[in-house]
Amino acid sequence: MATPELMSDCSRCFGLCCVLLPFAAASGFGVDKPGGTPCLNLLDDDRCGIHTSLREDGWPGCTVFECFGAGQQVSQVTYSGRSWREQDNLGEMGAVLSVMRQLHEMLVHLTEVGRRSPDPAAESARAEITTLTEADPETLLTYDLDSLHQRVGGLLADASARVRRPWPAARDRSRADLAEIRLTGDLRGWGFRGATMIRADLRGADLREADLLGADLRDADVRGSDLSSALFLTQPQVNASVGDATTVLPEGLARPGRWLA
Structure with missing residues (x-):
């Protein structure tokens, strides 16, 4: 089927x-x-x-x-x-x-x-x-x-x-309250499962292989971030966040029109 x-x-x-x-x-x-x-x-x-x-x-x-x-x-x-x-x-x-x-x-x-x-x-x-x-x-x-x-x-x-095995030192912030927190730099392989990331500042962050399953990304700033191989990122999470033309998304996810406004 x-x-x-x-x-x-x-x-x-x-x-x-x-x-x-x-x-x-x-x-x-x-x-x-x-x-x-x-x-x-x-x-x-x-x-x-x-x-x-x-x-x-x-x-x-x-x-x-x-x-x-x-x-x-x-x-x-x-x-x-x-x-x-x-x-x-x-x-x-x-x-x-x-x-x-x-x-x-x-x-x-x-x-x-x-x-x-x-x-x-x-x-x-x-x-x-x-x-x-x-x-x-x-x-x-x-x-x-x-x-x-x-x-x-x-x-x-x-x-x-x-x-995420290639990044054994990556931090696990699953279910953490990261609202309005500044997180930047190399975040490859980090765990953000179920984390509250409302209005978090993720500008320019490398989020490849980061686990974003269920993370609340409302108004999270992902301008310039690399999400190209982020795990379990969905279209609603993308739609709720704030990005721009330099944000790299996984294949299959659409760039919201307002990002380019």
Whole structure:
């Protein structure tokens, strides 16, 4: 079974994130909105009416969000091309989208393991999750997701240790509070798993092989930094940070347009 698409394609989704997910103005979404209620900016064709001016109009949260392809998977596979407009249980659909997004994010990381440090156990987990993404709503909602997260987390930690082995002296700042801290120079192989790095100053830092799994990079300054081979860096983390034309990103991650503004 082929791995599902792991990047969002809004043209094949019914605007699920704009309808099924709750919004909070304090989190950068313009207004407070409960899950299951269409966003006031959603058009009849399920496109965003202010997509080109989200930040200027007070919706920066939308520019950070990425579903990893879960939206089109739920739209086209789980519900066989039936829009939310045709459903009578948006609560179920919202829960399915949440589960699918987690599955797709795990697939993103396991695919990276397969590319950078192949491991039979990781490949087996990837195949299992790929099969699960094809399942019906009941199967998705009753699957032991906590156990799966724990298992995949262990596989990612093992892969991280293998990739970072050439830097035995690298520091481990996993889950550390590094908000607004200045970190520069050679940070190759450092561990930043789950670290709080809000507004951290990382300008010009060498972050190759640094493990950034789950790190909070909101407004972290990565201008001029080398992230070309950073581990487990995702598009939402990139979108939330502050970079420029000299920031080096891993292949497959897009440079946010505002970085060049």
